[in-house]
Amino acid sequence: EDKVVQSPLSLVVHEGDTVTLNCSxxxxxxxxxxxxxxxxxxxxxxxxxxxxxxxxKSGRLSSILDKKELFSILNITATQTGDSAIYLCAVEDNNxxxxxxxxxxxxxx
Amino acid sequence: xxxxxxxxxxxxxxxxxxxxxxxxxDMNHEYMSWYRQDPGMGLRLIHYxxxxxxxxxxxxxxxYNVSRSTxxxxxxxxxxxxxxxxxxxxxxxxxxxxxxxxxxxxxxxxxx
Numbered sequence: 001e002d003k004v005v006q007s008p009l010s011l012v013v014h015e016g017d018t019v020t021l022n023c024s025x026x027x028x029x030x031x032x033x034x035x036x037x038x039x040x041x042x043x044x045x046x047x048x049x050x051x052x053x054x055x056x057k058s059g060r061l062s063s064i065l066d067k068k069e070l071f072s073i074l075n076i077t078a079t080q081t082g083d084s085a086i087y088l089c090a091v092e093d094n095n096x097x098x099x100x101x102x103x104x105x106x107x108x109x
Numbered sequence: 110x111x112x113x114x115x116x117x118x119x120x121x122x123x124x125x126x127x128x129x130x131x132x133x134x135d136m137n138h139e140y141m142s143w144y145r146q147d148p149g150m151g152l153r154l155i156h157y158x159x160x161x162x163x164x165x166x167x168x169x170x171x172x173y174n175v176s177r178s179t180x181x182x183x184x185x186x187x188x189x190x191x192x193x194x195x196x197x198x199x200x201x202x203x204x205x206x207x208x209x210x211x212x213x214x215x216x217x218x219x220x221x
Contacts, residue, residue, distance in 0.1 A: 034151070036151065036152065038209075038210060039207070040206055040207060041142070041154060041157060041167065041206065042142070042144070042152065042153075042154035042157075042167065042168070043151070043152050043210070044151065045150070045151025045152070086207075086208075086209050086210075088210075090212075095217070096214065096215060097146060097197065097199070097215055098214075099211075099212040101209060101211075102209045102210075104209065
């Protein structure tokens with residue numbers, strides 16, 4: 001059965017810490033993996049990954065995909081309280097997009 | 110729990126036809142929402158509801174109507190389908206506005 005698993009489910013850190021969020025997947029006919037940040041009404045798109053080993057970077061956030069081991073990580077360096085959110089991973093294949101359960105990140109001052 | 114269910118999974122419409130995408134959840138969640146997912150773009154919020162009888166517009170509401178007569182159901186109506194509405198539609202629910210959203214399996218809609 002196709003699935004997307006995120007870990008940890010919940011994480012509490014202090015400002016300035018670096019965090020790594022994980023997303024593993026089992027899907028057939030993989031096309032892409034997407035990361036979203038969800039704060040309020042709707043998730044905000046962060047990255048789309050399609051190729052292994054190519055890091056995508058946006059400010060303090062970066063992500064990389066390993067298609068051999070079937071996982072992706074999302075790194076956030078020098079965390080700020082504004083990074084507090086639920087981070088969603090979604091994996092797209094030829095017919096479907098499946099979402100993980102999300103990682104709730106809390107950054108304390 | 111079945112979680113969030115959506116029907117149909119696939120649909121092909123002709124321009125001008127109307128249809129309703131169904132969404133139901135059995136988790137007693139107050140918050141429900143509809144998104145569309147297009148290639149190269151992130152999820153875009155169409156409409157959302159914070160409880161039965163309450164709905165509001167999201168980022169891209171034009172061409173879509175919703176209603177929330179019960180906590181469980183949140184149908185999305187296309188009144189007159191257009192090719193620009195070809196997309197994958199996701200319904201999601203959450204206990205509250207800042208809680209984890211649970212997504213349905215999606216409806217892949219093609220408008221010819």
